Amino acid sequence: MVNVTLDGKKIQVEEGTTILQAADKLDVKIPTLCYHPLLDPYAACRVCVVEASVKGKTDLVTSCNTKVLEGMEVKTASERALKARKLNVEMLMAQAPAAEPVKEIAKELGITKTRFEIKDPNEKCILCGLCVRTCTDVVGAEAISFIERGKDRTVAPPFNEPSEACIGCTACAYFCPTQAIVFEDKYGREIIHDELHLGPVTAIRVPIRQAVPMVPFIDKDACIHFKTEQCKLCEKVCEPEAINHAMEDEVMEIDVGSIIIATGYDIFDAKKNAVYGYGRLDNVLSGLDFERLCNAGGPTGGNILLKDGRKPESVAILHCVGSRDRNYNEWCSRVCCMYAMKFAHLVREKTGAKVHEFYIDIRAFGKGYEEFYNRLMEEDVIFIRGKGAEVTDVAETPEEEGKLVVVCEDTLLGLVRRVPVDMVLLGNGLEPRRDADEIARKFNIGCSHEGFFLERHPKLGPVHTASDGIFLAGACQGPKDIPDTVAQAGAAASEAMAMADRGTFELEPITSFINEELCGACKTCVALCPYTAITFDEEKNVSVVEEALCKGCGTCVAACPAGAATQHGFDDEEMFAEIEGALSVV
Amino acid sequence: MDSANFEPRIVGFLCRWCSYTGADLAGTSRMKYPPNLVPIRVMCSGRVDPTFVIKALKEGADGVLIAGCHPGDCHYTSGNFRTLGRYTLLQIMLEQLGVEKGRVKLEWVSASEGDKWARVVKEITEEVRKLGALNWDGVVEQTKQEVAECADEKVKI
Numbered sequence: 001m002v003n004v005t006l007d008g009k010k011i012q013v014e015e016g017t018t019i020l021q022a023a024d025k026l027d028v029k030i031p032t033l034c035y036h037p038l039l040d041p042y043a044a045c046r047v048c049v050v051e052a053s054v055k056g057k058t059d060l061v062t063s064c065n066t067k068v069l070e071g072m073e074v075k076t077a078s079e080r081a082l083k084a085r086k087l088n089v090e091m092l093m094a095q096a097p098a099a100e101p102v103k104e105i106a107k108e109l110g111i112t113k114t115r116f117e118i119k120d121p122n123e124k125c126i127l128c129g130l131c132v133r134t135c136t137d138v139v140g141a142e143a144i145s146f147i148e149r150g151k152d153r154t155v156a157p158p159f160n161e162p163s164e165a166c167i168g169c170t171a172c173a174y175f176c177p178t179q180a181i182v183f184e185d186k187y188g189r190e191i192i193h194d195e196l197h198l199g200p201v202t203a204i205r206v207p208i209r210q211a212v213p214m215v216p217f218i219d220k221d222a223c224i225h226f227k228t229e230q231c232k233l234c235e236k237v238c239e240p241e242a243i244n245h246a247m248e249d250e251v252m253e254i255d256v257g258s259i260i261i262a263t264g265y266d267i268f269d270a271k272k273n274a275v276y277g278y279g280r281l282d283n284v285l286s287g288l289d290f291e292r293l294c295n296a297g298g299p300t301g302g303n304i305l306l307k308d309g310r311k312p313e314s315v316a317i318l319h320c321v322g323s324r325d326r327n328y329n330e331w332c333s334r335v336c337c338m339y340a341m342k343f344a345h346l347v348r349e350k351t352g353a354k355v356h357e358f359y360i361d362i363r364a365f366g367k368g369y370e371e372f373y374n375r376l377m378e379e380d381v382i383f384i385r386g387k388g389a390e391v392t393d394v395a396e397t398p399e400e401e402g403k404l405v406v407v408c409e410d411t412l413l414g415l416v417r418r419v420p421v422d423m424v425l426l427g428n429g430l431e432p433r434r435d436a437d438e439i440a441r442k443f444n445i446g447c448s449h450e451g452f453f454l455e456r457h458p459k460l461g462p463v464h465t466a467s468d469g470i471f472l473a474g475a476c477q478g479p480k481d482i483p484d485t486v487a488q489a490g491a492a493a494s495e496a497m498a499m500a501d502r503g504t505f506e507l508e509p510i511t512s513f514i515n516e517e518l519c520g521a522c523k524t525c526v527a528l529c530p531y532t533a534i535t536f537d538e539e540k541n542v543s544v545v546e547e548a549l550c551k552g553c554g555t556c557v558a559a560c561p562a563g564a565a566t567q568h569g570f571d572d573e574e575m576f577a578e579i580e581g582a583l584s585v586v
Numbered sequence: 587m588d589s590a591n592f593e594p595r596i597v598g599f600l601c602r603w604c605s606y607t608g609a610d611l612a613g614t615s616r617m618k619y620p621p622n623l624v625p626i627r628v629m630c631s632g633r634v635d636p637t638f639v640i641k642a643l644k645e646g647a648d649g650v651l652i653a654g655c656h657p658g659d660c661h662y663t664s665g666n667f668r669t670l671g672r673y674t675l676l677q678i679m680l681e682q683l684g685v686e687k688g689r690v691k692l693e694w695v696s697a698s699e700g701d702k703w704a705r706v707v708k709e710i711t712e713e714v715r716k717l718g719a720l721n722w723d724g725v726v727e728q729t730k731q732e733v734a735e736c737a738d739e740k741v742k743i
Contacts, residue, residue: 567629572635
């Protein structure tokens with residue numbers, strides 16, 4: 001520990017502490033521009049200059065990078081220190097007349113104008129180099145540096161041209177003390193934090209405010225560390241040292257007795273059908289976008305707002321987006337009518353805007369659903385029977401100026417209507433997951449032609465699959481709302497439990513066996529068996545079926561040239577009798 | 587018999603997991619298709635021994651349909667590939683015997699393809715109807731004759 005005196009106050013600090021840090025502990029304010037606690041001090045701006053004396057020797061030092069010594073006496077606002085600081089600030093004012101923080105410090109020091117020549121009245125850069133050090137030391141991109149010398153010195157990419165090395169992280173703009181660096185996507189570079197078009201996010205974040213567990217995660221695609229192997233600023237500021245960039249995904253193998261497949265669904269991408277203008281027109285939101293928008297933890301704190309911040313005066317909700325549509329998905333997605341009506345209720349409640357629902361048929365099939373539909377009609381939601389055919393921002397009348405226009409055929413009126421609104425919400429349908437085929441193959445279960453997993457029987461085995469011990473739950477089996485999913489998941493879980501509880505496993509009763517006396521030892525069956533259930537007994541010179549492994553497909557039986565292989569319940573005689581019987585009836 | 591009034595008799599061998607379930611689906615979906623086909627369930631289309639087909643034709647069937655899972659989707663991994671191999675050889679043999687190609691067919695029908703099942707049955711029924719009744723005794727007689735002719739020719743090996 002080191003004892004120092006700072007403006008007459010005594011303090012004991014650890015060795016290696018800088019004067020600036022010691023002053024901070026005593027709440028003594030030393031002005032500075034180029035100092036940032038996350039970066040090593042460089043003493044470029046020289047605003048933090050103070051007078052320090054050790055053993056009778058007094059000198060002017062920059063407090064940000066001067067370490068305290070035993071018995072040091074520091075005067076932060078002595079006449080000599082202030083004079084030097086004022087001169088430095090005057091020079092900075094000449095260099096960067098437009099920099100607000102410089103103006104503020106000048107005002108505090110009572111400087112009104114600079115004696116030095118002003119080169120560019122709009123200049124903001126004080127040439128502190130914080131941005132260069134950020135780019136080199138923290139980010140590791142090394143995209144910018146000082147170029148030229150003396151009065152021409154400036155910060156720029158090599159040859160003052162857009163640099164390939166820049167990863168567009170905007171860290172330089174973030175660290176710049178005078179806002180001299182402004183980030184623009186002028187050169188078509190990728191802005192890395194654009195995952196959600198509803199608002200910018202950072203590379204390390206909590207997914208949503210209601211997330212369980214409430215733990216932040218690092219977006220590997222956006223994190224600077226995974227691009228340049230540097231940065232790790234979050235690791236530096238995390239006091240409990242909970243962040244570990246070296247952590248890798250781990251593949252674990254777990255032995256289980258049964259598996260419940262609940263891989264869910266994909267939402268229909270409304271960009272596939274250009275008529276809705278999704279992703280092209282502002283204020284056309286998908287169902288999930290709207291859920292995010294009116295979520296209390298969302299970008300607007302739960303307020304339903306247009307992109308320009310206005311409250312919408314009228315909202316259109318389009319049903320059957322990608323559902324019941326021969327060009328996309330033919331099936332009814334079941335949940336959209338009800339969630340679209342929930343949207344209508346929320347919009348009415350939160351904004352009082354006029355709400356138009358464009359529907360083909362209202363499918364309010366569940367408990368209390370029809371009542372909710374009736375309630376909405378009492379809440380003055382306007383229901384228009386006709387599928388929204390187009391969303392456009394091309395106005396045909398003065399009322400349509402600046403609005404989105406929903407074109408539809410009102411099948412009750414027998415008219416084509418154009419309804420101008422401020423916001424359009426899409427009732428996107430449900431689709432099978434993109435990789436459903438792969439999962440089906442992995443678990444040896446079937447997929448319907450739409451791509452939803454196939455249950456063993458639509459009525460008698462709704463959670464079972466063709467493979468024993470594999471169960472289905474939720475929308476991976478077909479579009480389903482939450483109550484139905486919970487019910488099916490409960491059934492799947494209890495079926496799985498029942499299997500485990502039994503403690504024994506029922507084998508397929510239909511297995512193959514080999515008549516040893518007939519077996520000609522040709523080994524044809526050994527090669528055919530897909531389960532390697534047949535082995536060859538060299539001693540007896542016959543093939544042997546391991547019954548526990550045999551699934552009873554009968555491929556070996558059909559192939560056996562000696563007729564030695566037989567299948568319980570399906571032997572040749574039984575089959576012949578069945579053929580005879582089948583043909584004797586007609 | 588004129589072909590319009592002729593009702594062919596067809597035996598179908600359906601694998602339990604795909605085609606039989608698919609046929610079930612056609613039923614529960616209330617799809618209409620000709621009643622000429624009598625389904626026989628086997629665990630896997632790989633169980634269909636070519637002798638079953640011959641037996642069915644001998645017992646008076648005018649056509650036979652073998653239906654299994656799509657290639658790659660077999661519940662028993664690879665049974666349907668064996669079926670395909672056997673079917674190809676059987677077709678050559680039947681042709682040599684003088685049985686028309688359209689009488690014996692192999693189709694892939696998955697558990698979700700109720701509509702395809704109905705279509706397949708319709709197609710084979712129409713095709714066999716056009717071919718008319720199978721004269722199995724005639725086929726046997728002719729084969730015997732051909733064999734005898736071969737013997738007469740005193741083929742020297």
